[in-house]
Amino acid sequence: xxxxxxxxxxxxxxxxxxxxxxxxxxxxxxxxxxxxxxxxxxxxxxxxxxxxxxxxxxxxxxxxxxxxxxxxxxxxxxxxxxxxxxxxxxxxxxxxxxxxxxxxxxxxxxxxxxxxxxxxxxxxxxxxxxxxxxxxxxxxxxxxxxxxxxxxxxxxxxxxxxxxxxxxxxxxxxxxxxxxxxxxxxxxxxxxxxxxxxxxxx
Amino acid sequence: xxxxxxxxxxxxxxxxxxxxxxxxxxxxxxxxxxxxxxxxxxxxxxxxxxxxxxxxxxxxxxxxxxxxxxxxxxxxxxxxxxxxxxxxxxxxxxxxxxxxxxxxxxxxxxxxxxxxxxxxxxxxxxxxxxxxxxxxxxxxxxxxxxxxxxxxxxxxxxxxxxxxxxxxxxxxxxxxxxxxxxxxxxxxxxxxxxxxxxxxxx
DNA sequence: TGTACATCAGTGAACGCGCGTTCACTGATGTAC
DNA sequence: TGTACATCAGTGAACGCGCGTTCACTGATGTAC
Numbered sequence: 505x506x507x508x509x510x511x512x513x514x515x516x517x518x519x520x521x522x523x524x525x526x527x528x529x530x531x532x533x534x535x536x537x538x539x540x541x542x543x544x545x546x547x548x549x550x551x552x553x554x555x556x557x558x559x560x561x562x563x564x565x566x567x568x569x570x571x572x573x574x575x576x577x578x579x580x581x582x583x584x585x586x587x588x589x590x591x592x593x594x595x596x597x598x599x600x601x602x603x604x605x606x607x608x609x610x611x612x613x614x615x616x617x618x619x620x621x622x623x624x625x626x627x628x629x630x631x632x633x634x635x636x637x638x639x640x641x642x643x644x645x646x647x648x649x650x651x652x653x654x655x656x657x658x659x660x661x662x663x664x665x666x667x668x669x670x671x672x673x674x675x676x677x678x679x680x681x682x683x684x685x686x687x688x689x690x691x692x693x694x695x696x697x698x699x700x701x702x703x704x705x706x
Numbered sequence: 707x708x709x710x711x712x713x714x715x716x717x718x719x720x721x722x723x724x725x726x727x728x729x730x731x732x733x734x735x736x737x738x739x740x741x742x743x744x745x746x747x748x749x750x751x752x753x754x755x756x757x758x759x760x761x762x763x764x765x766x767x768x769x770x771x772x773x774x775x776x777x778x779x780x781x782x783x784x785x786x787x788x789x790x791x792x793x794x795x796x797x798x799x800x801x802x803x804x805x806x807x808x809x810x811x812x813x814x815x816x817x818x819x820x821x822x823x824x825x826x827x828x829x830x831x832x833x834x835x836x837x838x839x840x841x842x843x844x845x846x847x848x849x850x851x852x853x854x855x856x857x858x859x860x861x862x863x864x865x866x867x868x869x870x871x872x873x874x875x876x877x878x879x880x881x882x883x884x885x886x887x888x889x890x891x892x893x894x895x896x897x898x899x900x901x902x903x904x905x906x907x908x
Numbered sequence: 909t910g911t912a913c914a915t916c917a918g919t920g921a922a923c924g925c926g927c928g929t930t931c932a933c934t935g936a937t938g939t940a941c
Numbered sequence: 942t943g944t945a946c947a948t949c950a951g952t953g954a955a956c957g958c959g960c961g962t963t964c965a966c967t968g969a970t971g972t973a974c
Contacts, residue, residue, distance in 0.1 A: 506969050515917080531821055533735040536960060542894035549963085550918045558961065610873065614817045618872035619733055625875035632874050635916050656886045661859070664866025671812065673827035679819050684858045708936050708949050717950080738927060751930085752951045902924065915971075924965070930956070938948075 516554045519544050523561055524569035528612040529604050532562055532620070563623040569609045570631035577638045585693065588641065592689050595662055596682045600667050610635075611666040635659065646695070658692075661685050714846045717755045721746050725763055726771035730814040731806050732823070765825040771811045772833035772838055786896065790843065794891050798884045803871050812837075813868040837853055837861065846895070860894075863887050 507515065524545040526535045531690035537558055555561045580591035600606040610617070610632070617628050639655035642648055665685035672678040709717065724746045728737045739760055743750035757763045788874035802808040812819070812834070819830045841857035844850055867887035874880040 505920050505967060506971085507918075508970060511970095512917065531735065531818060533733065534821065537962090538960080546917095547919050548961095549920060552962070553917050559813055588761050610870070612817055614869045614873065615813065615815055616733060616817055618869075619736065620874075623872075628873050629875040629879070633876070633879060636879075637846060639779050651891075653886045656883055657863070660866035660870060660883065660887050661863050662866065664862035664864065667816045667865055667869060668812070668822075668834060668862060671816065671827075671830050673824075673831040674835070677831070677835060677838075681858055681862065684855045685862050687855075707951050708938085709951075713937095714950065739925080739929090748950095749952050750928095751953060754929070755950050834912060881935060911974085913972085913974105915969105917967100917969090919965105921964090921966105923961100925960080925962105927958080927960085928956100929958105931954090932952105933954105933962080934950100934952080936948105936950090938946105940946085941944085 515544075515546070519546075519551070519554055519561070520565045520568050525605060527562065527565060528569070528607050528609060532616045534614060537561075544634040559623060562620060564628045566609055566617070566624060566629040567631060570628075570635070573608050574634045574638050574643055575633065577635060581638060581641055585641075585644070588639075589690055589693055592658065592662060593686050595670070596665055596686050597624070598675075598679055598682060601605070601666070601678065601682065607670075608663075608666070609665055611670070614663070652701045654692075658689060662687060717746075717748070721748075721753070721756055721763070722767045722770050725767040726811065727807060729764070729767060730771070730811060731808050734815060734818045739763075761823045761825060764822060766831045768811055768815070768819070768826060769829040769833060772837070774835065775810050776836045776840050777904060779837060782842060783843055787843075787846070788840075791892055791895055794860065795888050798867055798871070798888050799875075800881055800884060803857075803868070803884065804879065809872075810868070813865055813872070816865070838885060856894075860891060864893060 514694060519540065523535075523540045526540050526543060529535075529583075532541075537551050538548040541551055551561075555564070577591065580587045594600060595608070610628075617624065620628070636652065636655050639659060640648070640652045641655070642651050645651040645654050662685070665681050669678045669681045672681065721742065725737075725742045728742050728745060731737075732741075739753050740750040742763075743753055753763075757766070765855045779793065796802060797810070812830075819826065822830070836853065836860060838857050841861060842850070842854045844853050845856070847853040847856050864887070867883050871880045871883045874883065
């Protein structure tokens with residue numbers, strides 16, 4: 505039952521996509537290969553035709569998942585200041601918090617990533633760097649270093665608030681964490697803007 | 707080989723302490739009961755004389771671990787503004803990041819906690835609330851609600867920066883995340899202080 | 909273009925292993941008189 | 942205070958289960974001529 509090259513590539517892509525989703529939902533250790541392969545419509549023995557180990561799958565699936573996430577951040581940044589803020593507010597929306605599939609890979613896997621093997625750690629490092637680069641808006645601050653510092657600070661707040669809001673089993677407190685962080689991000693962005701831009705402020 | 711009540715209580719306490727440490731180091735799913743019991747100097751069959759399940763241990767160990775963490779935050783707050791800032795800067799120090807045992811329970815378990823069972827989620831919620839309460843410094847802001855909002859924002863930044871700094875496999879970037887967040891926290895605290903206090907600023 | 913054959917994607921069963929949990933047993937502790 | 946007995950903390954082996962990984966096999970695909 506050998507498949508064509510195109511089918512093989514498509515299968516590999518599907519495994520990566522399903523794996524990223526399941527890892528985000530149940531964690532890395534909480535997700536078995538059988539579960540992933542079954543969700544991809546395959547028997548789980550075939551896994552090793554595509555990957556050498558679960559570790560390799562984790563590294564690749566996380567990297568691909570982050571690329572998508574970074575892509576959407578980039579798209580927002582290209583649309584200007586208003587879109588960036590909307591993007592961050594959407595990231596911290598209660599709807600997104602309640603959707604277990606809507607998590608970003610970092611907040612979904614945070615503590616597990618720091619214990620992952622070298623390949624995954626490396627992939628995670630590259631992804632975080634790409635994300636910081638994507639969120640660095642040169643026109644937003646007085647210079648590039650300052651813009652990058654703004655990006656790092658914003659990202660820390662975003663990841664921390666997203667993580668806390670999902671830990672807390674109390675809707676009111678969780679909402680407060682999200683809305684307070686959104687408020688501060690909005691204030692900071694409108695305040696520290698160096699060159700006034702023409703996009704409509706919130 | 708029945709033990710006295712005092713010895714039994716001491717054993718239970720020791721299991722909780724060791725468990726909290728191992729969970730922080732290897733994660734919840736990454737730590738086995740046999741490993742915990744062995745680190746506590748016991749055979750692993752005896753576990754169920756003290757706890758009904760691993761889930762119960764997780765909830766109790768996390769709660770106790772957080773109580774210690776909240777206690778140290780409270781102690782800093784009682785010492786005034788300078789001690790608070792020092793406490794936060796220590797939390798984000800590179801030494802602490804590199805010490806896998808020095809992590810706070812939230813940043814160490816973040817993503818796993820949101821997938822934990824009801825008991826643990828409940829314990830986590832109560833702990834986070836206690837931590838926010840502890841970090842709420844009424845004299846620091848213009849009113850209590852504002853002080854609480856400051857606490858939530860600071861906590862989000864702290865958790866996010868700690869999480870990111872441990873994911874990143876690149877010392878320079880990791881250090882930048884920590885130091886940038888420390889810088890912003892210091893700026894924010896000195897700026898938003900409502901009543902000037904007499905402690906020596908940094 | 910057609911044929912013969914090597915390749916290899918996918919199947920399904922099996923492997924060893926570590927997990928959380930259970931259990932029969934031991935013997936010091938705590939209790940009842 | 943002393944004795945008889947029930948309790949139960951801790952041991953060590955076993956349980957079933959799901960995990961990541963391996964493997965013999967199938968048969969369509971891709972290649973060589």
